[in-house]
Amino acid sequence: MTNDLPKGFRAGTAAANFKKAGRDDLGLIVSDRPCVLAGMFTQNLFKAAPVLVCQEILASRGTARAVLANAGQANACTGEEGLANCRATQKMAAEAAGLDARDILPISTGVIGAHLRMDLWRAAVPALIQSLGSRDAEGFTRAFMTTDAFPKFASREVMLSGGGVRLTVMAKGAGMICPNMATMLCVALTDADVDRAPWQAMFGRAVDKTFNRVSVDGDTSTNDTILGLANGASGVAARSEADLALLEEALTAILATVSHMLVMDGEGASKVIHITVTGARDDRDAELAARSVGHSQLVKTAIYGGDANWGRIVTAVGYSGAQFDPARVGLRLCGVERFRLGRPVNDDQEEKLAQLLKARDVEVEIDLGGGSGSYSFQASDLGHEYVTLNSDYRS
Incomplete structure (x- = not known):
């Protein structure tokens, strides 16, 4: 002991x-x-x-x-x-x-x-x-x-x-x-x-x-x-x-x-998603955006599957309730810029991202482009085992 x-x-x-x-x-x-x-x-x-x-x-x-x-x-x-x-x-x-x-x-x-x-x-x-x-x-x-x-x-x-x-x-x-x-x-x-x-x-x-x-x-x-x-x-x-x-x-x-x-140790999880939001109007808006991404089942399943689907991330930001100008938003996934001033960039990086997304820790960096507010958040991905565990939890 x-x-x-x-x-x-x-x-x-x-x-x-x-x-x-x-x-x-x-x-x-x-x-x-x-x-x-x-x-x-x-x-x-x-x-x-x-x-x-x-x-x-x-x-x-x-x-x-x-x-x-x-x-x-x-x-x-x-x-x-x-x-x-x-x-x-x-x-x-x-x-x-x-x-x-x-x-x-x-x-x-x-x-x-x-x-x-x-x-x-x-x-x-x-x-x-x-x-x-x-x-x-x-x-x-x-x-x-x-x-x-x-x-x-x-x-x-x-x-x-x-x-x-x-x-x-x-x-x-x-x-x-x-x-x-x-x-x-x-x-x-x-x-x-x-x-x-x-x-x-x-x-x-x-x-x-x-x-x-x-x-x-x-x-x-x-x-x-x-x-x-x-x-x-x-x-x-x-x-x-x-x-x-x-x-x-x-x-x-x-x-x-x-x-x-x-x-x-999230049930059925294989990865930790590290979400950082900057450039928000205030910290509260940054928190809304970060939590929205972390709670999105579509984002979580994409990360689980190694799919560099940045569209799911910006969509979750868009319905978060945070106030921002979509034309000023930027996004980096695993350090690779995928979205700049409201438009996709680096579409030729899919193969590189597929390798980076195999890591245990996945970085998602979102810049709302409109202020000094910031927030960080961690979420697990969502895989098959989560359903298995929770479908018979009482047995």
Whole structure:
């Protein structure tokens, strides 16, 4: 086991057999002291029970000591019974770990509408508590994977003026990725000593630049949650503007690393499309254009098939809602100029582009030719396997 968790955090997992026998599908991370809490959540109106509970804790307390994660049951659209079951799992884990139930943040993933299997929870919690301290970031991440092909986690050291602190981020997600203020499920931990207000503020900015700029399929889940816990166990404080800036820079970088993993692992995906829009009237118009291209099924399938179909890209820009002069638009695909001042160019580059489009990463650069607004966005392509996976997800 690699000790890649920040100081003061312990992780454990258990196989509760929620969906598949023999795999860890229940995880717990506990801090040895209270953590300053930051969080962002799905904007879907059908919010799962664990989302509602986490939002309540963030609003009423602003601190927490643990994250309790499960796969196999989303506990979404389950009504009052689902909310009661969620609170019951908090109480179970709290009593076994010697915590207050309100100190535990629940996160769940799985089929919408499925209730938590409380008998399996009761049977698994003792083993979960016993395993605390025996798992690293990868082990905890594996406990709440669903269709993920690989665990998504990263850790890095940051040198502040008072010494070093550690950041560790763990996430799951391969489908239903089109977050608005969050992503599927993600937990970010640090042993830095940081106040609540700047921690939440930098967390929001970092998420907006990273997880909120990726898409697999244009769907936003009922359970999307990203949590940030800072326990101060390093004894190194981030108080000055310089230290806060260093911590935010590192947080943004590590969230970018992990959010990129989500797009790489998009269900059925083979490529990541890196979309950059410049020359927009403002950043909002640039965002509209970038997201329109990233969500276009025709663009995504063309990239999957290695078809340098620039027409699909400019069409998606055209219906995006962004305001621009079509006669001033330019487009580069894989570095090759294909569209200039509203007209196609370099039609003799098809063979070259066919080779370039075989790469794992595909660059799409769009210049709207009308201002200083810009935006970047990442999307996966769309292949046959996406349909295969999602046509029998519940079986």
